[in-house]
Amino acid sequence: MSGANGHADDAVERLACGRxxxxxxxxxxxxxEHERTCxxxxxxxxxxxxxxxxxxxxxxxxxxxxxxxxxxVLDAVLAELRPxxxxxxxxxxxxxxxxxxxxxxxxxxxVDRMDGMRARSCRIxxxxxxxxxxxxxxxxxxxxxxxxxxxxxxxxRVRQMVVAAGEQALGAPIRRVDIVVVDVFDGEEPA
Amino acid sequence: xxxxxxxxxxAVVARVAARSARGVPGVLALRADLAxxxxxxxxxxxxxxxxxxxxxxxSAAVHGDTAEVSVTVVxxxxxxxxxxxxxVQRTVAADVxxxxxxxxxxxxxxxxxSLD
Numbered sequence: 001m002s003g004a005n006g007h008a009d010d011a012v013e014r015l016a017c018g019r020x021x022x023x024x025x026x027x028x029x030x031x032x033e034h035e036r037t038c039x040x041x042x043x044x045x046x047x048x049x050x051x052x053x054x055x056x057x058x059x060x061x062x063x064x065x066x067x068x069x070x071x072x073v074l075d076a077v078l079a080e081l082r083p084x085x086x087x088x089x090x091x092x093x094x095x096x097x098x099x100x101x102x103x104x105x106x107x108x109x110x111v112d113r114m115d116g117m118r119a120r121s122c123r124i125x126x127x128x129x130x131x132x133x134x135x136x137x138x139x140x141x142x143x144x145x146x147x148x149x150x151x152x153x154x155x156x157r158v159r160q161m162v163v164a165a166g167e168q169a170l171g172a173p174i175r176r177v178d179i180v181v182v183d184v185f186d187g188e189e190p191a
Numbered sequence: 192x193x194x195x196x197x198x199x200x201x202a203v204v205a206r207v208a209a210r211s212a213r214g215v216p217g218v219l220a221l222r223a224d225l226a227x228x229x230x231x232x233x234x235x236x237x238x239x240x241x242x243x244x245x246x247x248x249x250s251a252a253v254h255g256d257t258a259e260v261s262v263t264v265v266x267x268x269x270x271x272x273x274x275x276x277x278x279v280q281r282t283v284a285a286d287v288x289x290x291x292x293x294x295x296x297x298x299x300x301x302x303x304x305s306l307d
Contacts, residue, residue, distance in 0.1 A: 075303075076228035086300060089273040093280035095298035098272045102304045106268060109306045169304075171273020 015040040028052070087126050087172055088134035100124055103170050107141060110165040111158055116146035120182060126172075136175035137166065144183040155179045199258075199291040204251035208260045208297070211286035212249065215279050217270035221248025222263040222302040258293040260284075265303040272301045 013021050017040045024031075024041045028048035035041040086097035108119035120142040127135040139162055145154055159177045166174035212218055223231060227247045251260045260283060266275050276299040284295045 072223075072228050072231075073225075076223060076225040089276050089301075091273070091277050091280060091299075093277055093284065094296050096273070096276035096280065096301075097299070098276070098301040099303060102301065103272075105306065106304050109268065168271060169268060171271045171276075 015044060017041060024048075087124060087137060087170075089171055090134050098170060098172065103172065106169050107139060107162055107165055110161055110169070111141065111143060114157065114161060116149040117154060117158060118144045118185070120144060134172070136173040138176040138178070139166070139174055140178040140180070142180040142182045144185055145181055147184045147186045151181055155181070199253060199293060201251050201253055202246065204253055204258045204260060204287055204291060204293070204295075205246040205249045207287050207290050208251060208262060208283045209246045209249040211283045212262050212264060212279050215264075215275070215282050217266050217275045218264045218279065219267050219305055220265045222265050223247035224250075224263070253293065256294055258287060258291070258295045260287060260295055260297045261300070262297060263300045263302045265305060266301055267305045267307070272304065276301060 015021050015024065015038075017034075017038045019034070019038070019041055021044050024035055024044040025048045027035055028045045031041070031045055035045060085100040087100055087103055089096040089098055103124055104122040107124070108122045111117055111119035111122075122142075123140045124137050125140075126137045141158070141162065143158060145151060158179050162177045163174050166172050209221055212221060231247060248263045249260065251258055262279055262283060264275070264279060266272065279299045280297040283297045287293065287295045287297075
């Protein structure tokens, strides 16, 4: 019996008042008479409550990814997938490039701003054979036009707009613009 | 006479270049590549903000007395991409050379043009 007790004494950490710290810890919710007054037991119970508060506060914290996490990963993945989809820009200071999708988005945007015109798709090709001096680009853009708009003059306007935007916004000379009118719309502009 | 040799590390060049590029008018932001984005996310989740200057969007390699710096930027419609790229190259090359004494070749990619 005493042997068993001695063994138990070794296994448990006694507080200075002789109580088992683990027992006091378990009673933290409802301390008995001794535990309410004994300084050792109250300190132990305070420890238990502090840990409890800390753990539950952390557990209650919602885990939320940073708001733009999906956009950032997608942008990076797309950039990684098409590393060579870059137009070469003229520069005396070293290699300079412009992402092709970005250039196409700019050209679509300026055409969208024209009256009676909406851009659908835009493809930009650049002949890379002459690497010393960047080659002028060829643009193929598909558009839809408002019904009644004179297509001949409208394509001339689109061509002018694309060439001007290439020079002013992109800084890439555009040699040829192919315009494909794929559809017409009536009155209200399509989304 | 004591010979003192200083080697400037890649990270130093990258951070100085990033700081310099962000100051160029027309540069909206620098665009990190996939590895940098994922590392950045891991860092922000683990709250390992060491206070280091951010270098996302810039990679740099030092070979002897020369440094190769590659910068990826995002701009806004209205800034000529070619002129912007050249301005970034001039500014970054001058700033990195001034800070580190290295000869610098800067390549620039305009990754995106904001249409807002």
